Amino acid sequence: MESMEGNGGGRLVVTELSHIKELVRQLEGHLGGSGSPDLCKHLASQIFSVTERSIGMIRSGHFDGHRKRSAAAVAAGDLDSATPSPLSDVSDLPFKATKKRKTSTEKKRHQIRVSSTGGVENPPVDDGHSWRKYGQKEILGAKHPRGYYRCTHRNSQGCMATKQVQRTDEDATVFDVIYHGEHTCVHKAVAAGAGKPETDANAAAESRLHDLSSGLTVKIEGLTAPPQQQQGGGGWNAMPPFCLSSPVSGLAPPDQHNPFSAPSTPENRLAAAASSAASPATSDSMAAAPFHQAAAGGGDAAWRDAELQEVVSALVAATTTTATAQPAPAAAMVDADLSALDAFEFDPGFTIDITSFFA
DNA sequence: CGCATTTGACCCCA
């Protein structure tokens, strides 16, 4: 409900991020088909450049304050509103160490908050996977029931990923989504891609794209604080780590160009990505890459690839995020992204010719 | 007809 205040700096950043988003989109398009490896690389480096630039802006304070402005308006106005992007951010949740039935032993679980601009009636979260609802329950202390979903491919492929979706008390359009486990299911397209004798370059690029998405997941997980989750409504506000946009069903047609608005179609590459490193679809090398900041010491190529993936993913997240109308603190999300970026330690000495980028 | 959702019962853990 607020409007995008004349926050000039933030706007610039948003513009940059929008730009990145566009590039990512193009990149994906090229990856999908005939795009040449070189072109993909070029796009990737452009993305990297703009990313750096954005980061610089943010760090230098161009993107200042209004740490808690609503990104909603921003989104509405700036980025293609055609691509609905639900937004989600991660944070700790009022988790109550729920280790019930299935000893949630080693199950990974991460939570994200998704805002559905589609309205109260539209459950959000089309994260690229197909989910099947298997239960719903009233939760003590919560105004809204919690929905339980499991991967549609649970039976066919034994994918044990599950998620819980619950509307928040404060804002009925915002959902807390808790993911449990990892997707082990393989989707057609993904499987095909993995098996096809694609050119190395394309394959690599494709993987990168996958990771682009998976990166989001990984980050979310990483941000998911271990044991000391705080309880109470303040949890989210206290540490809103991450945000990413996702489409809101009903608002607009699934945008195939936007990896984050992937509809629940398995064919989506995002699917594999989201399933995290364990995904069989992604080759070992890539699968493991996400957060192994292999970058740091590795060779140039390695560094670039790894970094790129991370940067792009973080960027995209920030992009969609910032540009999306959200009640969540946009700045916080950026912070999160930054911290994520910091994770790989951007080499200050690494310079990029941005001009070529705008040429 | 097959698949997804709904919903009450059941099970398990703190």
Add this chain to the structure above:
DNA sequence: TGGGGTCAAATGCG
């Protein structure tokens, strides 16, 4: 024992 997570039969939808 209560709360939360899952099961599974019933029902709805394409």
